[in-house]
Each structure stands twice: as C-alpha cells, then as structure tokens.
Amino acid sequence: MDEREYLENYDISKYERPSFTVDILVFAIANEKRENYRRLSKKSLRLLLIKRGEHPFKGQWALPGGFVRANENIDATARRELKEETNVEHAYLEQLHTWGDLGRDPRGWIISTSYMALVNGDDCNIESGDDADEARWFEVNYKVINEEKVATDNGYRIQSNIELVLTAGDIELKAILEKISIYENHIEREEINIIESRNIAFDHPKMIEYGLDSLRKKVEQTDIVFSLMPELFTLTELQKVYEIILGKSLLMAAFRRKLTDIVIETEEFTKDAGHRPSRLHRFNNEWRF
Amino acid sequence: MDEREYLENYDISKYERPSFTVDILVFAIANEKRENYRRLSKKSLRLLLIKRGEHPFKGQWALPGGFVRANENIDATARRELKEETNVEHAYLEQLHTWGDLGRDPRGWIISTSYMALVNGDDCNIESGDDADEARWFEVNYKVINEEKVATDNGYRIQSNIELVLTAGDIELKAILEKISIYENHIEREEINIIESRNIAFDHPKMIEYGLDSLRKKVEQTDIVFSLMPELFTLTELQKVYEIILGKSLLMAAFRRKLTDIVIETEEFTKDAGHRPSRLHRFNNEWRF
DNA sequence: ATAATAGTGTCTTTCAGACAGTATAGT
DNA sequence: ACTATACTGTCTGAAAGACACTATTAT
Numbered sequence: 268m269d270e271r272e273y274l275e276n277y278d279i280s281k282y283e284r285p286s287f288t289v290d291i292l293v294f295a296i297a298n299e300k301r302e303n304y305r306r307l308s309k310k311s312l313r314l315l316l317i318k319r320g321e322h323p324f325k326g327q328w329a330l331p332g333g334f335v336r337a338n339e340n341i342d343a344t345a346r347r348e349l350k351e352e353t354n355v356e357h358a359y360l361e362q363l364h365t366w367g368d369l370g371r372d373p374r375g376w377i378i379s380t381s382y383m384a385l386v387n388g389d390d391c392n393i394e395s396g397d398d399a400d401e402a403r404w405f406e407v408n409y410k411v412i413n414e415e416k417v418a419t420d421n422g423y424r425i426q427s428n429i430e431l432v433l434t435a436g437d438i439e440l441k442a443i444l445e446k447i448s449i450y451e452n453h454i455e456r457e458e459i460n461i462i463e464s465r466n467i468a469f470d471h472p473k474m475i476e477y478g479l480d481s482l483r484k485k486v487e488q489t490d491i492v493f494s495l496m497p498e499l500f501t502l503t504e505l506q507k508v509y510e511i512i513l514g515k516s517l518l519m520a521a522f523r524r525k526l527t528d529i530v531i532e533t534e535e536f537t538k539d540a541g542h543r544p545s546r547l548h549r550f551n552n553e554w555r556f
Numbered sequence: 557m558d559e560r561e562y563l564e565n566y567d568i569s570k571y572e573r574p575s576f577t578v579d580i581l582v583f584a585i586a587n588e589k590r591e592n593y594r595r596l597s598k599k600s601l602r603l604l605l606i607k608r609g610e611h612p613f614k615g616q617w618a619l620p621g622g623f624v625r626a627n628e629n630i631d632a633t634a635r636r637e638l639k640e641e642t643n644v645e646h647a648y649l650e651q652l653h654t655w656g657d658l659g660r661d662p663r664g665w666i667i668s669t670s671y672m673a674l675v676n677g678d679d680c681n682i683e684s685g686d687d688a689d690e691a692r693w694f695e696v697n698y699k700v701i702n703e704e705k706v707a708t709d710n711g712y713r714i715q716s717n718i719e720l721v722l723t724a725g726d727i728e729l730k731a732i733l734e735k736i737s738i739y740e741n742h743i744e745r746e747e748i749n750i751i752e753s754r755n756i757a758f759d760h761p762k763m764i765e766y767g768l769d770s771l772r773k774k775v776e777q778t779d780i781v782f783s784l785m786p787e788l789f790t791l792t793e794l795q796k797v798y799e800i801i802l803g804k805s806l807l808m809a810a811f812r813r814k815l816t817d818i819v820i821e822t823e824e825f826t827k828d829a830g831h832r833p834s835r836l837h838r839f840n841n842e843w844r845f
Numbered sequence: 846a847t848a849a850t851a852g853t854g855t856c857t858t859t860c861a862g863a864c865a866g867t868a869t870a871g872t
Numbered sequence: 873a874c875t876a877t878a879c880t881g882t883c884t885g886a887a888a889g890a891c892a893c894t895a896t897t898a899t
Contacts (some may be wrong), residue, residue: 270611270662276612277663283626284573287656287667293879304898305849322562337572337665341656359743367576367630367653373559376626378576380654418565422841445707453782453839454648493742503851520853543896544848550742552711565881593871594876809880810861831877833870 285367285376289344290471292363292381292478293353295388296495296508297404298435301442310507314433314475315352315393316440320401323373324468328433328440330475331402332379343381352402354392359385359494363481364474365427371470381474383481385494405433405440409479409514412443422451428462429476441465442472486512490529493550501537501545502526529554574656574665578633579621581652581670581767582642584677585784585797586693594830599796601766602693603722604641604682605729611745612662613757617722617729619764620691621668634671641679641691648674648783652770653763660759670763672770694722694729698768698803701732711740716767717751725761730754731761775801779818782839790826790834791815816844 268276273384293315298308316328331352336345350356360382367378393402414427425448433440443463449456464472485491492508506522531551536544557565582604587597605617620641624633631651639645649671654668682691703716714737722729732752738745753761774780780798795811820840825833 270614274612274662274718282575283624284575285624286571286573287576303849307850318834322557322559322566325559327561330701332639334571335574335656335667337574338658340658341654341667357741362653364632364651367624367669369627369629373563374566377568378624378630380656450841450844452646453779453785453841454646455778456649489744490742491744496742501851503816517893518889519851520855523852524887539898540850541883541898542848542854545851552739552742555739592876596877790878807862807864808878809863809882812879813860828869828871829877832879833873834878 278432283376285378286374286377287335287341288332288377289335289341289348290330290379290381290474291345291348291352291384292330292475293349293384293386293405294478294482294495295386295391296511297388297406307503307507310504310511312337312407312511313388314407316405316433316435318401318403319468327466327468328438329468330381330406330471340552341380345380345384349384352393353384353386354465355386355390359491361481361485363368364472364477368470379474381478383478385482385491387495387497389497403435403438405435407475407479408432408434409476419449419451422449422453424449424451431475432470433475434469437467440467442467442475444472444476447475478481483513490550490554496550499533499535499547499549501547502530503528503545505548572665574667575663576624576630577621577666577668577786578624578630578637579619579668579670579763580617580634580637580641580673581764582673582675583637583767583771583784584675584680584685584693585610585800586677586695594604596792596796596829599793599800601800602677603726605692605694605722606641608757616755616757617694617727618757625759625842630669634669634673635821638673641682642673644675644679648780649772652772654724655698655759655763657759668763668765672767674771674780676784676786678786692724692727694724694727696764696768697721697723697766704748708738708740711738711742713738713740719765722756729755729756731764733761733765735765737833748837762813772802779839785839788822788824788836788838790836791819792834794819794837 288327295313297311299311301308302441315331319325319327319329319333320505333348335341345360349358357459358469363381363382363383365378410430412430414425417426427446429444430448431444432440442461445460445462447458459473459476461472486509495508496505502523506517510516529551530548533547533549535547538544571762584602586600586602588600590597604620606620608614608616608618614822619636622637624630634649638649639649645745650673654667654669699719701717703714706713707716718733718735731750734751735751736747744773748762748765750761753842773803775798785794791812795806799805818840819837822836822838827833
C-alpha cells in the first residue's frame with residue numbers, strides 16, 4: 268500500500284478527539300485619576316475578562332476565547348478572538364501553555380491553549396463583544412502570601428500560596444492558588460492547584476497566574492513593555508510600568524542608564540503638572556544588534 | 557435552565573474536533589570513544605528519534621509521541637510515551653509549544669503539543685519500542701548559516717537560515733529552516749518555515765529547532781543541565797556539556813566561580829587518564845534560596 | 846515659597862573576561 | 873621528560889546599586 272492509498276483509507280475518527288479552545292490573556296496598563304494637581308496618576312495592570320452569559324459558570328468571569336474552527340490555525344483563532352473582543356489587530360501575541368487536565372471543563376473533554384496579548388489600552392474598544400457578553404478591564408493584584416521550604420527525602424519543596432485579586436469598579440474577583448515547586452534528585456517539577464476561586468470560571472485562575480508569571484519573565488528579558496506603552500511616554504511612566512509588572516521598585520539612575528540606547532528623546536514635554544515637566548520619549552526602532 | 561440541566565443537554569460534538577497528539581524531544585549527552593589514552597572523550601548532544609513503520613512518512617524519522625487518550629491528561633501522555641520509549645520514569649519533563657498549523661499532518665486535522673525531556677543517557681533503555689519501530693539516538697548539530705538584517709517600512713526583520721544535521725552511524729538527516737524575526741511598530745513576531753527536510757517526518761524539524769532553542773534558554777537560566785548528568789561528574793565534563801548546548805566556549809575560571817555553590821566536592825577522583833586526575837563533584841541539593 | 850517630580854554625577858560593589866602560572870597522573 | 877588536562881590567583885573593565893545633589897513648573 269503506498270502513501271496515497273493509505274491516506275485515502277485512513278479513518279481519522281478512530282481515536283477519540285477532544286474539543287479544542289483558545290483563551291487569551293489581554294493585558295493593558297491603565298491610568299487612575301490624579302488625586303491632586305501635583306501628583307502623577309497611578310498606573311495599574313489590567314486584564315480583560317468576559318462575563319459568561321451561558322452555562323457552565325454562568326454569571327462568572329472568564330478569559331476571552333473560543334473554539335478553534337476546523338480550517339483555522341490556532342494562532343489565527345487567537346488573533347480572531349482578540350480582534351472580536353478588543354478591535355485591536357496589531358498587538359503583541361504569544362502562545363503560553365496548553366491545558367489538558369481531566370475535568371477542567373464540565374462540558375467534557377476540552378483542551379485549551381492560552382495566549383498572552385499586550386495592547387495599548389487607548390487603542391482598545393471593548394464596548395460590545397460579538398456575543399453580547401459583558402467585557403470589562405480588571406485591575407490585577409498579585410501577592411505571594413506565605414512561602415515555605417520543606418525538606419523531603421531526596422531534596423526539598425517550596426510551597427507558597429498566591430492571592431490573586433481582580434477588581435473592576437465594585438466587582439471583586441479573588442482566587443487563592445497553591446504553588447508547589449518540587450526539587451528532587453536534581454529534577455524540578457511544578458504543581459499548581461486552585462484552593463479557592465470566587466467568580467472566576469474554569470481553571471482560569473491557573474491560566475492567569477501562569478500568564479502573570481510569563482509576563483514578568485518576558486518583561487525582564489525582552490523589550491515587550493513597549494507594546495503596552497503609547498507612542499510617546501516619559502521615562503518615569505515607563506519605569507512605573509516596569510515596577511507594577513515586576514512588583515518591585517527600581518533605581519532611577521540605573522534604570523535610565525540601561526534605557527539610553529533603547530529610547531529616543533523627543534523635544535516634547537509634559538505640561539500642566541505641578542512640578543518640573545518631563546521629557547517625552549519614543550521607542551528606538553533601530554535598537555538591537 | 558440550571559447548570560446541571562444545561563450540561564445534560566450539552567452536545568460536545570457540535571463543534572468539529574481535532575485529533576490531538578503529544579511529541580517528545582528526548583535529549584541526552586553521549587560520550588564518544590577516546591581517540592588516545594591522554595585525550596578526554598568528546599561529548600555530544602543526542603536526540604531520540606523513531607523510524608516510522610507506517611504511512612505517512614513511512615521510513616522517515618520522527619519524534620516519539622502518540623495520541624492523547626480520552627481519559628488521560630496531556631502531561632500523563634507525555635510521561636507514558638517517555639516511559640514506553642526509554643524506560644525512564646523520573647526525568648525532567650517540560651511542555652514547550654502547541655502546533656496547530658493547517659496541513660501539518662496529511663492524515664487530517666491534528667494538533668500536537670511538544671514536550672522536552674532531559675535524561676541521563678546511562679539510565680535509558682531504548683532497545684525495543686512497544687510498537688516495534690526502530691528507535692535511535694541522533695547526534696544533533698545546529699548551525700546558523702547566514703543572518704541578515706533587512707529594514708522594512710515600520711521597523712526591520714532579521715532573517716536567518718538554520719541547518720540542522722542529525723546523525724546516527726551512517727544515517728544522516730538534514731533540514732534547513734528559515735527563521736524570520738519581524739520587529740515592526742515595537743512588536744516582535746516570529747515565523748519559521750521548513751525550506752528542506754531530508755527524512756525527517758511531519759513538521760518535526762520545526763519542533764526540533766524550537767526545542768533546541770528552549771533547551772539553550774533553559775540551560776542559561778536554570779540548573780536543568782544536571783538532569784543530563786550522572787550522579788558524579790567532573791567540572792570539566794559539566795563545562796563541556798554547557799558548551800555543547802550553548803554552542804560557545806566558556807572561560808574555565810569564570811565557570812568555576814559561578815558553580816562553587818551549586819556543586820559539592822567529593823573525595824573521589826577520575827583515574828587512568830594520562831594526565832592530572834580530576835575531582836568528582838555532585839549536585840548540591842540544598843542549593844537555591 | 847513650596848510640593849512634587851525630573852534628571853545628573855559619582856562613589857562603591859559586584860561580577861565577568863582575560864590570562865598567566867602552578868599541579869599532577871600515565872606513558 | 874613530556875603531554876594533556878586540572879586548578880588557582882589576580883588584574884581589568886563593565887555594569888548595577890546607592891545616594892547625594894541640582895532643576896523646574898503650577899499653585
């Protein structure tokens with residue numbers, strides 16, 4: 268039997284098949300209102316969630332996403348969903364992880380791949396999702412509650428709890444996750460479990476935690492932050508964005524030294540601040556190499 | 557309609573479903589024969605491939621893998637396949653990427669997730685795969701052929717060709733890949749295409765390239781190399797393993813300085829080398845924190 | 846004048862790169 | 873004695889940390 272013949276007789280349905288979906292973490296930076304004419308507006312990291320209009324988890328909040336269509340490549344599904352929810356076409360988009368645990372969806376066997384998208388909040392238009400579900404930006408707050416190192420027979424494990432709080436106006440979603448890093452016989456393994464999930468659908472708390480982790484790593488190692496920034500920005504703004512994502516404060520002098528080649532000074536300045544104006548900068552497209 | 561009722565009436569087959577497989581990159585380090593009583597044996601990076609006994613790509617070489625079973629979580633599929641092919645149960649295993657391009661498998665719509673496993677070659681037993689396909693270790697050689705930076709309207713792109721050569725005895729597999737990194741409007745995007753593939757099945761050249769890239773990054777940033785090492789090793793051996801994976805030579809003094817806390821000296825030494833014996837070390841399980 | 850932020854200069858510390866110099870088994 | 877590897881010491885230079893000091897606007 269030759270290959271053509273083999274393929275003609277091949278019955279793809281002989282193995283059971285899962286349903287397959289794509290879920291997207293859309294991140295943006297938001298500015299809160301200025302408290303007083305002098306102070307800078309505070310920045311926060313936002314994540315887009317959709318209120319589910321259907322069972323399961325009806326009324327709870329979930330990541331935007333949907334089923335992969337039969338003649339659609341999975342990256343295209345992610346781009347399509349992003350476009351549908353935010354109207355943004357050109358954004359940083361990256362595949363993160365594929366989730367295939369048993370029982371992760373009460374509807375049956377469904378495997379999902381999560382993606383991360385970084386958008387400039389100003390470019391987004393999230394008024395109406397195509398399926399009339401409500402979409403909202405949630406402020407992300409992440410905290411490692413208690414970290415503990417436990418010795419085991421062949422090594423040790425580090426166990427920590429993570430508190431994830433998402434707020435939008437008076438809506439507060441909260442999840443507690445347990446993260447266990449096991450180091451035994453030189454081998455590292457990670458486990459993450461949902462301890463508590465208040466109004467967050469499916470295993471999406473895990474996806475969010477994983478996404479935040481990926482975002483932090485990427486921000487430390489690459490220049491993707493600029494995908495979250497507007498065309499012109501001050502160095503202080505840029506630093507604040509780094510600080511919010513990394514969850515630590517940076518030294519101004521060192522930060523600026525590092526950025527000298529990556530950004531370009533413009534001749535424009537901020538106005539109407541009750542203090543010294545700040546020079547606006549833009550990303551240096553020639554950077555790298 | 558309440559949730560229970562909804563789920564009872566839910567027809568999971570209303571969306572078309574893909575078949576789903578898992579493919580594993582099993583890496584190990586091999587020692588070649590000593591050329592002369594004085595010289596150290598050369599090390600090389602090896603990848604496990606299986607000769608396909610069935611269409612499609614019959615007779616060509618593919619990554620070990622298989623279909624995910626209906627009541628099996630995908631990480632478990634990866635562990636099961638690893639065990640079946642190598643008889644190794646405890647190894648470093650990490651999910652890498654999910655491949656869902658159209659037309660990637662001539663049998664139809666099949667999505668695959670690739671994993672990377674790091675094993676100590678001595679622990680492996682690859683005599684007979686369960687499906688009687690031939691399994692062999694291939695020496696991996698990777699070379700960036702020509703790299704070119706091209707300016708575009710809104711940024712630039714870096715284009716390079718990658719030559720991948722896999723050898724096992726007198727079998728030589730070869731693939732040429734084209735990698736394009738596009739930087740436009742602060743956004744980075746990557747594309748990879750197979751230009752030529754000699755006897756490597758499916759889109760596995762892409763998976764291998766992705767896997768080698770992930771391996772390099774992980775080796776630079778974490779301590780996973782120790783998963784590839786035997787219990788006791790010399791620092792020179794360890795350095796050679798780093799050098800082979802990273803594709804560059806390291807400075808001995810700096811390398812040892814960095815490792816002082818990560819390894820523990822033992823009182824054992826190598827013997828029968830035509831030169832000064834080398835102290836054997838082991839991984840420090842207490843390391844980190 | 847004052848509050849609040851913007852921005853620079855420079856001393857210290859840390860760590861990687863470079864390389865010379867010493868040590869030692871087996872033939 | 874010689875070869876090939878094993879290992880240490882130290883100089884140098886780049887970059888990060890720390891922190892003091894100066895600059896500038898709206899009220």
